[in-house]
Amino acid sequence: MATPKFILELREKIGHDLLFLSGITGVVLDNDQRVLLVRRADDGHWSLVPGILEPGEQPAVALLREIQEETAVKAVVERLVSVETLPPSSYPNGDQVQYLDLTFRCRYVSGEARVNDDESLEVAWFPLDSLPTLTAREQASIINALFPDQLPRFIRD
Template sequence: MTTPKFILALREKIGHDLLWMPGITAVVLDESDQLLLVRRADNGRWSLPAGILEPGEQPVEAIVREIHEETAVRTVVDRLVRVESLPPTAYPNGDQVQYLDLCFRCHPISGEAAVNDDESLEVGWFPLTDHPELHPREELCIANALTDDPAPVLVTS
């Protein structure tokens, strides 16, 4: 995964100290309720499409961009489904980061699912009842995206 230039510039100033980052995640469901997943190159795990906002970028624009960059699928955002602060984590190089994650429900409008960058090993559509194992937080995002309640879940603890 290539580190954006603005992050490298910040790291020159703060070193490995904790960096607060705006994160975005997508639950992309097609008309058959198939789920779009990517197998990440950095850890080999299947996950929901995700990324970070670039400076000056709006969250909806950012998630649409990230989905396309990772999967070659063009999408439209349906709604915000979850807002939460993730626990701090450290990367192998010692960089510490904490994400404020906005999770969106989206649907595809064009494109065939395919690896479209160096961050993914595989991309595919999976039935909601038979998909690869995901992180428990991602399963919560999916559950939130499947509710009829248009209000996002605001995680409090």
């Protein structure tokens, strides 16, 4: 999916300046405790399924939309895993962003995992003992998601 219209409209006003956005991330687990990952088209790295919350959307609903748009997988949200502000970053076109990210544990329901839009180069299920290189934040999110009664992770100081 292309850049959301509301971001393009904001970029017309602020150019490449830092834009604070709400991000959503899914730790999608199947019945075999495999994790659904996407290899991003923008940087080529494997990651949990990411997305951007659009105005008026509820975070869990938006995440399910993103998972289906990017991977053709239907899932259900089970619980919140973490809430954190990510460091500022930039896209190849120079746009500066910083995300408040809400990460959720999700359970696979149906669908064959595949590349379903232009945001991913690959989509695949990975066993927990054979994950590709992920960020420390994503690794922590997966670990937290594995324990059903774990409280959401957040920075306390």
